[in-house]
Amino acid sequence: MTLQLPAMPTLAARTIAVDAPEDLLALIPDGGMAWVRRGDGMIAWGEVARFDSRGSSRIDDAATWWRRLTRHAVVRDDVHVRGSGLVAFGSFSFADASVHGGTLIVPRFILGAREGRGFLTEISDDGAHGHAPDLASALGTTTPAAPLPRLTEEDGDRDAWNAAVESAVARIRAGEVDKVVLARAVGAHADSPVDPRSLMPYLAREYDGCWTFHVDGLVGATPELLARVDHGLVTSRVLAGTIRRTGDETADLARAASLAHSSKDREEHAFAVRSVTQVLASHCASVNVPDEPFVLHLPNVMHLATDITGSLDHAATVLELVRELHPSAAVCGTPTLAAARLIDSLEGLDRGRYAGPVGWIDGAGDGEWCIGLRSAEIDADDPRQVRMFAGCGIVAASEPASEWAESEAKLEPMRHALRLG
Template sequence: MTVPVLPRLRARTLEAPPQPDLFDLLPPDVDPATVVSWVREGDGLIGWGRAAASTDDGMPSGPDRFTAAAQWWADLVEATDVVDEVNLPGTGLVAFGSFAFSPDSPDLGGLVVPRVVAGQRDGRAWVTSIEALDDAGQVSTQAGRSHTGATTVASGQGELADGIRLEPGAVAPEDWPRVIRRAIGRIEAGEVDKVVLARDVRAVADSPIDTVALLRRLAARYAATWTFAVDGLVGATPEMLVRLQEGRVRSRVLAGTVRRGGTPAPSVTEAHPELEDQHTPDPRLHLVSAAKELEEHAFAVRSVAEKLAPHCESLEVPEQPFVLELPDVYHLATDLSGRAADDATSLDLAAALHPSAAVCGTPFADAARLIDELEGMDRGRYAGPVGWLDASGDGDWGIALRCGQLAADALSMRLFAGGGIVSASDPDAELAETEVKLAAMRHALGLGS
């Protein structure tokens, strides 16, 4: 493999005033294709521009994609001068990343370092500028100037594209129950215990789809999720694959879904603890307590616990899930937490956890083969890890759910939704579940409430 030539960078983080809306910091002339995001209930990180990317250096795909990206990041951190006057998780040098679900996908994903990162948490805010340096240690004139954006409001952004319409993806909706019946037959034959199957829908527009418009609409309606964007992958995931901060490891597992009742859903649901507190027994568990949902959830929790345990001194796994309320659905959810036992970074932990039973199935290898056989599509980075990490290795990595992948020309977007299939699954109900899960991106595109 060719040894990549890394840029030499300088990252400087300064305190900044907190913002009512982080997206207001985006400059009016920002290239939407470079916008990155990780925002939840007003806090998080956004960025724009591009200072470096692991894919620029021909990083390998396949099963080595995580290891190669982690090494690239370690080398880049070593080659970067950092001045950090804030010293919080997400300050200093930061990379955003998203990775393919399958090692065989041509869309391998990787890490991106923006030119500017703005963040806030717990009432403190900051802006980080990242610049390329020449051999003399001076700011490179070839790198171009980057926007600081600390006081600039992005006027004119947030406009929906014209003439957006939905078209069938790889499998038409009316054919999806047949795919599910085939999967149930394979489960009953003993090939797998559970398999997670996904379908895609294509959104086509008459004008370019603006990443910023999608993010604003998702963050406003789905505030309790993590609103993300990396390299054209845009969504609002409710599932935290892993968080590593100051030696503490946390994960939120979702599996088991029911549609909300007939009453209108709130535009912003209840605030949810951000993986910090133990959850008490939830009286709404009867909403999501059918055998199918409980079985699906147990598989997912067990797969995460087994993969996290080698990296933790102790791992707390609640006996009972809680109910995560979102505008369209209720989810069974379990928060796991533990103390890190090794020097694994957040990216290393995400790689160890991917794919969990929540997005693949169990046993893993058999479920992955069945996905390749039945789905009829390449998932790309859907259901893969998405998030960020800083120079210390701390960071957040979610699972890329409730999302879409923009085409290079931004005139179309693939939307994805899936569900866990067990022997008790009902094919028609599984189709209905995917339609409910597509509601987030339909709303972002202005195609539904």
């Protein structure tokens, strides 16, 4: 079946230099999007164009739409840093069958900061810009974030989790899969609508090494980079293998050493590294994979981590890589198709955009996409309803109690941001 795309507007993007904002998230208007790490990144607001897609071809369809949209776009960029010029933000569901599908959004305005340099982009759909954008006019009369309402968390179904993990371990030992990632969702209900702007400052402050994001109701602080493409260089950060922090520095150093030498966690990590390396190797002239993972220290947990880099040997866009990398073994399992079938049979939930790709792409096809972890989804129809997610990699040595504890640790960022714990 031929993809039926909407009529393409002629976009024009104009980027100028501005003073670098000290705090991007303090300026984000109501309904705005965000992509920030260690003070650098972008906030965006307004909507010039949007593409929604569903099914197994959702990422390909969005990439085709973006390619057609950018083909005749007029771009004047005075800054030329990562994220300046024409940009779209997006997120995609984890599963092909999810009702959430995927979305690419072209904003009206983008305010960014890169290594001390600030920029402001205005995008129009009339094919021309006769003036430079003005930040004060672009921000207009921005209202402050609504105070976070009181939320009540639903109880987790531990019995169902234990049964799912035990079943997964049995099927791994039977040779059906090598690894499967199981997730759980925890709902919370608020007295009034939840404003994502009330969550992001906490996430950015406490998890500054993560990518704090908000795209279309999905908000979080993820530590896992699926793919960054920047002028032919591709980077991916793989995380798999987790241990909870105690808050005691001496004890945590010992736990980090234990994680680094854990055969169960190293096995889980190796599956994830292999799945990403195989994809990148098909697109790169060379791929660099460190011999050993390092331990990534976050405020709530520690992960085994590997940064994989490569040099592209052809003009692949970041969305092309995202489509092939997702789902990686870090969020699905190994082998991928068998693990996905096992997830369908054991999990009993629609992950929505949890563990799916979230990020941005520019007019040249470069961009940065992470895995939507440590996240919550604010219900579009009823923003008083929030779902938080956490997942764990299950291998033959996994035990339900330890996996439950790991999932509880992974829920901490969103629980604390929502003031639930």
